Amino acid sequence: MKKLNYIFIFVLILFFGSQVLKGQTDVLYSNSGMNAEVFNPALIENNNMLNMQMLARRQWVGFPDAPKVEQFSLSTFFDNRSMGLKLTVNNQTVGKEITRKLNLAYAYRIYLDSEMSLDMGLSAGMYQRLIEFSKLVFFDGNEPLIRPDESYLRPDFDFGLHFIAYDFAFGYASNHITTLGRDASISRIPIHQHIYTYYLFRLSYEAQLRGGLSFHQQGPIQYLHADLQLFVNKLQAGIGWRNKDAFIIKAGLRTSEIIEIVYSYDVGVNRFANFNSGTHEFGVKLRLARKSNAYLSPRFMDY
DSSP: OOOHHHHHHHHHHHTTTTOTSSSOOOOOOOOOHHHHHHHTTOOOSSSSEEEEEEEEEEEEETTTTOOOOEEEEEEEEEEGTTTTEEEEEEEEEEEEEEHHHHHHHEEEEEETTEEEEEEEEEEEEEEEEEOOOOOBBBBSOOOOTTOOOOOEEEEEEEEEEEEEEEEEEEEEEEEEEGTTTSOOOOOOOOOOOEEEEEEEEEOOSEEEEEEEEEEEEEEEEEEEEEEEEEEETTTTEEEEEEEEEEEEEEEEOOOOOSSSEEEEEEEEGGGGGGGGGOHHHHHHHEESSHHHHHHOOOOOOOO
């Protein structure tokens, strides 16, 4: 049997952790504040605003068919009803494998006292997985057994918890829980589990330092992520580390109470770093008034 183009195979082997076609995993974002909002349906910013978030990640820049992802979410929290809603659309490409997701999340908040709360969230939706066999490149260009493209549509459900106590936060989320008890396959994304915690150090009236640690299990792949981020007035700067993967440099700017822009650059720490020029990630968040008397009261621990 003729061999597939070595670049495509190499990408798959690296990304799936030598589990080729065993189920694509979700991309983890390096901007930790926005990352938790992506995978935890319980985490919705409570600011009486309509929050619009856009993220784009380009992994392994310079390497053919490298992973890339775009995400858009729209969320709002109704404090008088202790509930929030979040709509998320995601498009992720790895080589000739494409995953598109659409989810609607519902979160409910329980106030334990004035500085303590527990949010519980559920999301439901669908994801489509498309394998473009017709676009694979073969060595001699004369493969007689080219498979047709394959497309799969599956229901998708997530669950999450987010606890805040003064300047401390803890969260847990489980994604793609319909795969529980089943083996991941070309048509099914493996179950993902995330545990994270943050603490906010209030250095002064204008400066805060947030330290965080998170653990992510995505099928056979596991990551430990450490994060430190400084907020001074409108400026943000931070560093991060993801074991066996990358050292992260981050920066951000809140140009106004409406617009927040973040950027991160991943410096690879494994042998594959020699074959690409790193990973770039951009994020934009817009906070729009729902009504004329809306107010903005940002909470760093809501992340």
